Amino acid sequence: MRHTLGIDVGTFETKGVIADADGRIVAQAARPHRMLVPQPGWAEHRPDEDWWGDFVHVTRTMLAESRIDPRSIRAVAASAIGPCMLPVDAGGRALMNGVLYGVDTRAAREIEELNALAGADRILARCGNTLTSQSVGPKILWTRNQRPEVFARTATFMTSTSFLVMKLTGRRVIDHYTASNATPFYDVAALDWCFDLAPDVVRREQMPELMWSTEIAGHVTAAAAAETGLAEGTPVTCGTIDAAAEAVSVGVLEPGEMMMMYGSTIFIIMPTEGRVADSRLWHAPWLFPGRSAAMAGLATSGTLTHWFRDQFARDLDPETAFAALAEEAQASPPGARGLIVLPYFSGERTPIHDPDAKGVIFGLNLTHTRGDVYRAVIEGIALGTAHVIDTFREAGAPPRAIRAVGGGTKNALWAQATSDACQVTQSLCAKSIGASYGNAFLAALAVGDVKPDDIRRWNPVEGEIVPDPAVADLHAGRNRIFRDLYARTKTLMAQ
Structure with a gap:
């Protein structure tokens, strides 16, 4: 064997x-x-x-x-x-x-x-x-x-x-x-x-x-x-x-195919025909000669959900806390009853590149519950991701297909909020193991046991997450407030 x-x-x-x-x-x-x-x-x-x-x-x-x-x-x-x-x-x-x-x-x-x-x-x-x-x-x-x-x-x-x-x-x-x-x-x-x-x-x-x-x-x-x-x-x-290995694991090979990795951070990679010259995004040679890639990433995503659990769910069993928090958040409607979170708890990477950016929970009142705030945290990460996707569009490099991967894809609330905020469909592959599986494929490629297209046979698409049209207008408005909230507080954050 x-x-x-x-x-x-x-x-x-x-x-x-x-x-x-x-x-x-x-x-x-x-x-x-x-x-x-x-x-x-x-x-x-x-x-x-x-x-x-x-x-x-x-x-x-x-x-x-x-x-x-x-x-x-x-x-x-x-x-x-x-x-x-x-x-x-x-x-x-x-x-x-x-x-x-x-x-x-x-x-x-x-x-x-x-x-x-x-x-x-x-x-x-x-x-x-x-x-x-x-x-x-x-x-x-x-x-x-x-x-x-x-x-x-x-x-x-x-x-x-x-x-x-x-x-x-x-x-x-x-x-x-x-x-x-x-x-x-x-x-x-x-x-x-x-x-x-x-x-x-x-x-x-x-x-x-x-x-x-x-x-x-x-x-x-x-x-x-x-x-x-x-x-x-x-x-x-x-x-x-x-x-990069994670992108390979879900068959991101051709220009316009985008990998959205749900992990400790959100990380996005899209192979491109040539360099996308936009200072809000990152550029790199791709893994193989003659290819380029455009990348983006949030500074905190999965790390933010861990922080929330550790600080505000100490009454819950750590092994089941995320499931319990998700259940509480599902009881909160889309929009988290008016709450918006800026997820800049470690500064922010793309597209604002601001190490002085700070986390904000905006719109609190005495009726809000832990579930509302947790939903707003998840949606804040999704709104930050939408800011990145819009930046790709503005840079003339809109994604034509998005493959979602990583442990966060198992969080149905997070994955759906991302499709809704970004107004994109995300494809899910049979295996969501991630980078280690991509590495096993790259090792096989290095010794000639497979060809690049064989990854689609190794890990075929078997599902998708579709944006809910009923909340499109809601999230469009929240995207505007999210970006305006940062613009209005940026100097205060630095101070």
Whole structure:
């Protein structure tokens, strides 16, 4: 038998899948971990425990439970939350906790410093992206400014995925899709590192080697085999960011096909014919040569529902709290009886790119219930998503098909509110496992066991979520208030 192994490290959980050549799942495993918030605006993981430790645990669990011969695994592909920033020394040791993606807003001053140095317009023209909390470049500069002793010992600035690949193979590599988030140190036209926009910040030798996602980066070393249970010599792909692997898992292949990932954050990817030059969205080379992608993401979505549960549903069993909250929210009508939530509890990424944005619960009165507020939280995430979808339309890149994926799709209230607020139909595939399953497919693609279109056979569409025409006018009005509410409070938020 031929198998491939896919691992994905998410914000709160690591998941693994072993699949056979026809896409059947042979084994699955998961392990939770925490996002550390040592101070407001920071978000971190422990690389040895949360990234590599989880990889080892999940892989060993699947091998033990499936009892397959590790030598039958043709290739391994990993993805992880990103873009992250992790300095490692010459021996491959992490020098600090991994700094997470756009939910970590610590480098706001460095964004200003780099924009002043290189010019925002020049950065956008060369790098395809403006500097935001999603950008890795300012976080590298933050390390130089705030942790000079760490910076002096740094041999390579890595991401979560490249750290895993290094632990498996000894190679220090990064895929082009992930590297494009290293603004202002990646040139999207040249598909190469660039350092002239901000000289004397980081050296070329401190950045990983660039590759495409399905290129074989190396092979499992003897040391990694002893830790993971994998066979020494197993091919390992370069890997990518979790959201890209998640898009692949639901068959997002062609321009105009959009993936909407419901997770700790909402993340959106749409392959495009060429670059969508709009500063409100992100741009990257896609996973394969000759393709581009436009991306967007909210800073808080699933994390916001977790916050609400932990702070306002302490009377409920944590294992069943979400189901109970959903039942309370269903008793509240669409529109949450006049409540509107700005879901900017960790600042916001697209389309406003505002690390100073704050969460707002607007319109409260003494008759509102917990169910009303929870419904408003869900609908606030949906209204933020509608703002993104409208931005794609305004940028001349409207989606022609949307595939929904991720744990949040099991929340019927959230999924329906999103279709209603965005006025779009979302397709659901047979398997909603997400990035780990996409990685298993990408591993099979890397060794020639499948062709790109085979993902539609691995994971066919089997359902859809259609917008309710009865609430179209309601949500159109709420979209206007949502955006006006932010515009009117933006300066107060910064203050």
